Amino acid sequence: MSGVTAPTSEASPTISATATAIPSPVPTLTPVPTATPEPRLAEGVYVAGIEVGGLTPTEARQELATRLAPLLQPLDVRVGDREILLRPDEIGMRIDFDAMLDAARTASIGERAPLQIEYDEDKLRATLVALNEEVSVPAQFSVVTETKTISRSFVMSGGLSIDIDNAMQQIDDRLRSVGAPRRVTLTLAPQRGPALRPDPQMLQEQLNAMADSWRGVIGIYVYDLTSDEVVAAFNPDTAFAAASTIKMPIMLNAYINLPEFTEKQQTALRKMIVDSDNLAANALLAASIGGVGTEDAITGAERMSAMLADLGFPETFQYVPFEAQDYIKLMKLKVKAGPARGGKPPYTDAGRYLRTTPREMATLYVEVDRCARGEGLLLERFDDMLTPERCQEMLDNLAENGDHRRMIAGIPDGVRVEHKSGWIDDMQADVGIVRSPGGDYVVAIYVYRPIASGDAPVPDRIMISTIAAFSRLVYTYFNPLIAS
Structure with a gap:
């Protein structure tokens, strides 16, 4: 048809520009923390007679645990022909490493911190009382008359028992003695009361x-x-x-x-x-x-x-x-x-x-x-x-x-x-x-x-x-x- 322009079809536009991707954030590298070294104990410091000067607390604890291990061995308690094994756990005994290390941390050069142990004194006393009941010798009394006067005196044979307070002290000393033999020999002696x-x-x-x-x-x-x-x-x-x-x-x-x-x-x-x-x-x-x-x-x-x-x-x-x-x-x-x-x-x-x-x-x-x-x-x-x-x-x-x-x-x-x-x-x-x-x-x-x-x-x-x-x-x- 004359004078009529035929419609043309609409074409999709062509994208010629290159697309730019959205940038990803660059990760920040976190440095791996360096462990702070333990401060060392002062030189010449002793704990329980053991030198720990210059060691770290961790090293000192290990040294003490090794050297004090004998204290946790049973104690051979003898009296007469009777013998018992006193195990530390039976009296609740423990070595207080924390307290000793705390003392070592604040110690100055050349200072000495004491051994610190704990145990149940009542349990130890009960053990000794029970032992005494087995080994004590009952008292028997007689009267001695002097010939010069009318004087008379009571005499006791037997009446032997463990001095409990003295035995407690002996055992306490041995519980704290690292190098001493794990044996305590108690004696029966006349008592008063x-x-x-x-x-x-x-x-x-x-x-x-x-x-x-x-x-x-x-x-x-x-x-x-x-x-x-x-x-x-x-x-x-x-x-x-x-x-x-x-x-x-x-x-x-x-x-x-x-x-x-x-x-x-x-x-x-x-x-x-x-x-x-x-x-x-x-x-x-x-x-x-x-x-x-x-x-x-x-x-x-x-x-x-x-x-x-x-x-x-x-x-x-x-x-x-x-x-x-x-x-x-x-x-x-x-x-x-x-x-x-x-x-x-x-x-x-x-x-x-x-x-x-x-x-x-x-x-x-x-x-x-x-x-x-x-x-x-x-x-x-x-x-x-x-x-x-x-x-x-x-x-x-x-x-x-x-x-x-x-x-x-x-x-x-x-x-x-x-x-x-x-x-x-x-x-x-x-x-x-x-x-x-x-x-x-x-x-x-x-x-x-x-x-x-x-x-x-x-x-x-x-x-x-x-x-x-x-x-x-x-x-x-x-x-x-x-x-x-």
Whole structure:
């Protein structure tokens, strides 16, 4: 057809440009971290005796583990013909490497850090107690009688056991000893204590036998301060002339009534206890009521006696001061007197003005000891004046007593005894606290022999040796002699 242009078909465009790809991010290379070297320990440092100076902590730990490995081996424990293997794991033992290395890290050049181990002490003790039950030798007791006097002593055979505390220390030492043999040999040795004493009835029987052989009256009272009980007694409630044993209550009375002592009073106190000075005792009786002289001493003695009765000691009293009879007669003074007969039979010629019983005097010592330990009747009644420290002062004063011929003569040298003795023509006594290895105890010993008309008094040496003999018997009850 004319004038008509034929349509042309539309063609797809041709892409001639080259396509550009989207770039990928270039990875960043992370450097591999270099391990920080362990700091080394200072030169010359030792741990548990092993040189670790210059080593790293890791190297040091390995060195210690290798060198201390023997400590974790069983320990051969022997006693007699019995042997046990004590394995460290049985007592929870471990070596504390961390603590030792911590100490090594902070140590300076040349310093030494100790071995540090841990274990269960209760488990070790239980093991030793069980072993002791198998190997201990029971005690047997006998009595040795001396022919020169009426003296008797308890002797122990057997009574052998392991000293548990000592064995604990021996084993502890060996557990810490790297180069030492893994063996500990324990020994059986005589021990002390309530479990290794005769039966109290044996003491009572021996006291009875000794007292029965005396031609007079014996009064004994023995009190165990550890168990807080009477062990034995013979005529404990018989009244005896107190003589100078009353000077301990005079001292107690002074402490109850005087808040502090003047220099003069302190001198009198020492002379009364150490030298048994009678006039010093009178001065303290007078000072206890704020006075001086014999008449004030009489009043002071009466008030002290009333105080003692109120405390529960009615048989312990003094109504006439020492060496005051002539003054009382001269001045025609009236003084109080006790009953004509006191206490329980058998009776002695105790007089009416100065008396006590073994039980009461011994119990006063028990109460002063309780006071020194912060308890008891005296602190309850006199807390405004007495303290444990002041009661201990009283005991310290008594320990300075200069009489070593009676009670102390029956006791080994070096044993502390807090006591006061006394003597007159027909009676001698000693009362006090004995601080012995086998236990602390109070003993009161009163020895009386009547003097017939026209007879001379019993020789002093006989009375003295008798007190020493009873003291020796009681001491060996608490501390038996070891049979050879």
